[in-house]
Amino acid sequence: TDLAHIRNFSIVAHIDHGKSTLADRLIQETGTVAGRDMKEQLLDAMDIERERGITIKANTVRIDYTADNGEKYVLNLIDTPGHVDFAYEVSRSMRAVEGSLLVVDSTQGVEAQTLANVYQAIDANHEIVPILNKIDLPASEPERVKEQIEDVIGIDASGAILVSAKTGVGIHETLEAIVHHLPAPKGDRDAPLKAMLVDSWYDSYLGVIVLVRIMDGVLRKGDRVKMMSNGTIHHVDRIGVFRPAMADIGELGPGEIGFLTASIKQVRDTRVGDTITHERKGADKALPGFKPSIPVVFCGLFPVDANDFEDLRDSIEKLALNDASFSYEMETSAALGFGFRCGFLGLLHLEVVRDRLEREFDIDLITTAPSVVYHVYMRDGTMRELHNPADMPDMTHVDHLEEPRIKATILVPDEYLGDVLKLCQDRRGIQEDLTYAGSRAMVVYDLPLNEVVFDFYDRLKSVTKGYASFDYQLTGYREDNLVKMSILVNDEPVDALSMMVHRDRAEMRGRAMVEKLKDLIPRHMFKIPIQAAIGGKVIARETLSALRKDVTAKCYGGDATRKRKLLDKQKAGKKKMRQFGKVEIPQEAFISALKMD
């Protein structure tokens, strides 16, 4: 296809504003243009691929569109991950296209992720077509939202298209706007190959599938290509596009978007943002700005039942096949036995991985307190990265510690602003900006990431009844008065509960932790001291008194079935207990103890 007839775009939106529904509509509308047979074929192809278990990324799709002017265009829509944890991936994939549809729910207005994503699009020099979605709903306020887009984002919204992705209103106008308002890509067919690696995922039949945007040159089946970040060579065995089913084609030229397969075993070998060129007569300079995404939040994952360790290892390896940003290494804990120290892009990424392990792979897990990566400056002038509070060196050798900070943007209705400010203040935040857009406030805070990884999202949601939206980016490291707090149960340190805290907040955290543990640890036949300590100094203490009674004693002899039920329950509960010295701690105790309120 010649460049003038290609349009490449992405859709940026806040979660739930209708990105997927709109993408489906665009595919449907253009699929039906070619008539019924075409549509049936297309669906057939999809069914076959489904049966074979091949992943279809329906949101990355090549659409053939004949515009009202009679010209035939190829429209390439690429999907971008929606969540803040994947901001780097978003920023890379934005550079693979020239324009964006900015979808805003006309009943809601601009939200934090609308802003974060549209700023990425602006940074990538995109032309932007604003779309007001859900105009079929009575609560739709297109005029107000247009104004808000102009006030808050600062782009012209007078030409915004009124759309209902549900009923199909405005879909044709959207396709015309893509053709007429978004620029055609540029590229040189005769230059050495430069293909940007936009995305990649693991497929159990085909191995790794790599989505590329050709910047210059031509990519053909059979080519030997090189990943410029690490020099690895691959033989391209398949090239194609998504319609949305996979369709092989002979070559991909400048401006085009499609996939390649090359018997690549793991997504780890395909870094988003990397440049792919030919092994021979390749480009000598990679596309600018490549940096592999690095995990910023770490935690330990341990099987509740030590016998599940091998299963956990298998599952983690499988998961890592398809998730290059997830890292892991084996860890042993005195308290929890064998497990893994895992690294994530953020808290949501952590939750997604933990959920999948528990649900898809059916393993009960203990998750230790999430921790950020600290920079520990030693007295001898060296610096160590600390991924696990348990590895904290002796303070006498430490000069100072630095922690990662973030810039957080929160949009919230006026009436909850006070609570949000208090929450941010409580989490050692420094206010940087406060502006209004209609009845919503936008606050920007500089916060320690450490204070956000615990339960910031949850707290924010609860104090604003779900009306706040939140987004953040890492800004850098700063020194602060940070210490390691240990928890001792019956005088034995429980390594899985140790955490890094700010010195001023240590007492409060320590007290909250021991009080909670006192409620969570079942009483034993002996007295159990529960302490929080910094170094050798105890900063909080509770004592769990001894128990003498049999649990079944409260059944007053009589009811035998009830007695047995209780005993069964007790047995089931036992399985989820971990032994710490002489003390048994239920798994829930860890989970609850690690939440704060």
Ligand code: GTP
């Ligand atoms: P994520 O996939 O979660 O990021 O959300 P999304 O932005 O892709 O939104 P999605 O397309 O899943 O739509 C969110 C919800 O809004 C769904 O329940 C849709 O059915 C609904 N929806 C989308 N567009 C419209 C619309 O034009 N009108 C109405 N009434 N509902 C819509």
